[in-house]
Amino acid sequence: MFAYSNGGLGPRDTICAIFDNNTDVARQMKLKICNNSTNPTCQVDEGVFSQYAGPVRMDDCPTITAIMLTADGSMAINARRSFCN
Numbered sequence: 001m002f003a004y005s006n007g008g009l010g011p012r013d014t015i016c017a018i019f020d021n022n023t024d025v026a027r028q029m030k031l032k033i034c035n036n037s038t039n040p041t042c043q044v045d046e047g048v049f050s051q052y053a054g055p056v057r058m059d060d061c062p063t064i065t066a067i068m069l070t071a072d073g074s075m076a077i078n079a080r081r082s083f084c085n
Helices: none
Strands: 002-005 014-020 027-034 042-049 052-059 063-069 075-082
Touching (some): 014 027, 042 052
Antiparallel strands (some): 002 014, 027 042, 027 063
């Protein structure tokens, strides 16, 4: 997963994320980014991808979740990153 910011931290910082597939086959992938609030707004890119999921974008100290499944449906990657101090 790669995440890029516009250079700041906090409510006005925008994060853009992509989730790369470095395997030799297409995989079921999900990339979700949600802002930091009690009732979060989320943007999701989900499906079977041979190259990458995303991009997804969000501001307000977002949290990103990236999931990749193997061919048998088990979880190969389950990552979560927060972008707020």
